[in-house]
Amino acid sequence: MRVLISGAGMAGLSAGITLGALGNHVTIVERAGHLRVNGSPIDIRGDALGIAGRMGILDGIRRHQVTMTARTRFVDADGNVVAELPADEVGDSGDDIEIPREDLAHVLHAALDPATSLIFGESIEELHDAGDDVAVTFRSGREDRFDLVVGADGMHSLTRRLVFGPERDYLRHLGFYIALTNLPAEHDGDPGNPILNWPGHMIGITRYRDVALGVLNFRSGWIDYDYHDLEAQKRILLDAFAGHDEWQVPGILDAVRDDPELYFDSVSQIHMPVWHRGRVVLLGDAAHCASGLSGRGTSLAVTGAWFLAEALRTHPADLAAASRDYENNQRPYVERAQATAGPGGDLVVPATQEELDARNARLRAMAGHSRPGR
Structure with missing residues (x-):
């Protein structure tokens, strides 16, 4: 199967690993001219740790682990400490792994199958689901056809807008x-x-x-x-x-x-009743952004990429059934993550x-x- 992934963030790279491991011909396009590595360290939690092990990336993640959140403290206008933030206030189970964003991006990138094509400075301009495949026109003017398009292009997903409608319909x-x-x-x-x-x-x-x-x-x-x-x-x-x-x-x-x-x-946050339509499926923040207040966005990217690949492996000839399986397995994780975000802002x-x-x-x-x- 020819698969196009839009976005080379944590969700897109994770999907590149899991879908490539099934023998698919995977192409990833990234609008930026490089891996998106700016930002503070991110957490990998819960079942995502076990899935990272099955993906073959857990050892690489552990090698780059940092302990940033455990040293957070609140200060007054003169810089004097007035309170410290316990780990359990941010949902740290003790098994969580905190890793710099750039390190995780490089770990994921290194785990891609050599046959996977990663194209920077490129993005989807138009797409048309013809039923038996998806015709895609890229920003560069190039055209191609794919069996599956995965929108992993973040909270402001262009793939979502092209297929499901404007962002305002789903953003909270x-x-x-x-x-x-x-x-x-x-x-x-x-x-x-x-x-x-x-x-x-x-x-x-x-x-x-x-x-x-x-x-x-x-x-x-x-x-x-x-x-x-x-x-x-x-x-x-x-x-x-x-x-x-x-x-x-x-x-x-x-x-x-x-x-x-x-x-x-x-x-x-992004709230959608379904994450697939025809031969287009959404993944990560494009489908269900929980916001940074949840501390679970990266974990959702990893579990979602795994569940999508497992669903396609189980239903290789039935994309609709695979998409439903993916959503049924991923949605409980999403609902939990989105629910945990609320108290974080008040803290x-x-x-x-x-x-x-x-x-x-x-x-x-x-x-x-x-x-x-x-």
Whole structure:
């Protein structure tokens, strides 16, 4: 079977591994000119760990493990620690693996079958499901036909829009925006990950190995902007944090201004009744984004890629039955992940000063009870 995967993120690369292992002729197209590796470390949890083992990538993942979340602490305007974040507050089971995004991308990329074709700087422009195959026109003007198209192109999936309709029909905004920016080298080396809050806002520094990132969150209703317009994103972000010069806020905002690859997006989920239509199936955030607040997006990418491949192996001549099996097996994981996202925003970005003070007091009390002899 000739398979086209749109998107070389965690879902797309995972599907490249699992679908290639079935003997399919797999092509992956990625709109960017390189692997998408910017962002903070991500978690692999629960059953996704066992599936990663069956995919042959677990040892590679373990070699690149970091422990970033365990060092998170909340600070005041002078940088003094006011509370620390216990691992169980972010759903860490103790078996979870945290890995830098770039390391996981390279582990997945290295595990692709040599026959798999990965094309950068290319994306789907149009597609037409003719019933017995899918005719695809690419942005480059090239045309081709495939037996199956997998849309693994993220929350703002073009594949989803072309086949299922506009994003607004499926997106649920959770009331937050998030940004990540690279910080200069002088921020490296501190073992902690401090976070400063004021009502409705969070700004902090995340460190792992020799990397330092500025992390920014703020509460807001839906903002209508072009998510391809970097300067518009920077204006929104700088306006949201204007008027604050405490702690290291000015330096982080300077990094925002200078960052050519700033990550900025809404904290939202994708909810769809079905993830397939004809010979097109959606995977990962394109199908069911749970948002970063769930901490389970990468795990969903791994389980989804595995369940899709297993369904196709079980029903090699019946794509409709395979698609239904894939959805039936994946949906319980998605529902759990999406449900866990809600409390995360209140923990990280309390809406009021009263809620902020209450959170800090609760975390301090938890830390006190966990000390030896208490």
